[in-house]
Amino acid sequence: MAQSMLRKFVVGNMVVVGLVRRTSARSLATAASAQKDKNDQKNLPSEGEITKSVFMSQSTDIYTNLAYEDWMYRNMDFAKHHVMMVWRNEPCVVIGRHQNPWLEANVPFLGEKEIALARRNSGGGTVYHDRGNLNITFFTPRERYDRKYNLEIIKRALYRGFGIKSTINEREDIIVRDKYKISGTAAKLGRLSAYHHCTLLVNANKADLSKALAKRETKATASTPSPVANLADLDNKVTVESLQTAIGYEYLRTPALHMEDGGQRLISKQRGFQFINPTEDWYPGLNVLTNELKQWDWCYGRTPEFTVSRSFPVPAELLPSKLYSATQELVISMTVEKGLINDVTLNIPPGLIESGFHGEASVITLLKGKRFTSEALEALENAMLTRHLTNDVRKLDDKEQFVAKCFDQVVNTV
16 A cells, blocks of 8 residues: 655745655555545635735746746645746746757757756747746646636736736737737646746847747747847836736735736735745755756757758869769758657768768768767767778868768757
């Protein structure tokens, strides 16, 4: 029989008692516990019994904040206590759970600028964060998840606090001036709990945003880009701090289940604003979640299979002019699965074969299983070097350098 124990978790100035199972997470629930869950869902508290809190994360690390979201989702009971978390990060790109980072982001640019890439647990599209973004997460029981309610609170806060008019489009983005996107949205719905999160552009670095989210051509489904605007461009009084205060108070003055202005009277009945320090000491198990989100296998290895193919005209000086007067092309095609090269084809013009690099199966085999990064380029260069007849030659000739340069462009550029 599965054993479990009660454990206390500190959340702000509250103590949350959670049930910690000692069995595997895959253990099946008994018929009795399943029936209890159904009864609990039917007996959700009335609106008057629900209080609200605004949690303000003190971390600016994307992996820590995403892990804290997941920790709350797993451990807290939101039946009588709805929570809105506000947070921001150092520069990073965040992709949806099922997205392709090489398709959605300019991965080489992220490396050059030391911009983190993170994969979140929710769906939705890719977004850029920096300290000029305000990120918001709404936590409720699954049965009381209401994305439109949450977005309406933001919309009302923008107008009440700054006189900024906005609309919510069919994709549930928040739009200003009829076309500029200021907020994207995503969600995760579980058996008992749910969260909806979105990001608001306040004074983000739009130049880095544009470069970080540059697209590359692959045979996969990409996010739909939209023109964006910073709220500070509309009103210079809007800052991340003033916006989180405006949205926080709008959240606290609104009843939990319907749109109505409860004013100061309702605010006084809520649990208010609370500073949150997401650390292992306060939230046992948080470090494990954070470390999982940092792993290459999660950020890149969870990518669905995709293919990429590019053609490169061969410079005339690299070909025997008397025999090859027509334009010759080097074609590189790769299939990438779970972030690793699964198949690769190098269609090399005959004129390049004479360089001593023959594109033989032994060379191609060395590329399979390599990460779709500079690791694959290094493997190709080493393979070409092994083709040299003398061991003391450790430099690629001009034709081999051309092949390597083209391969580098496939792997490391958009």
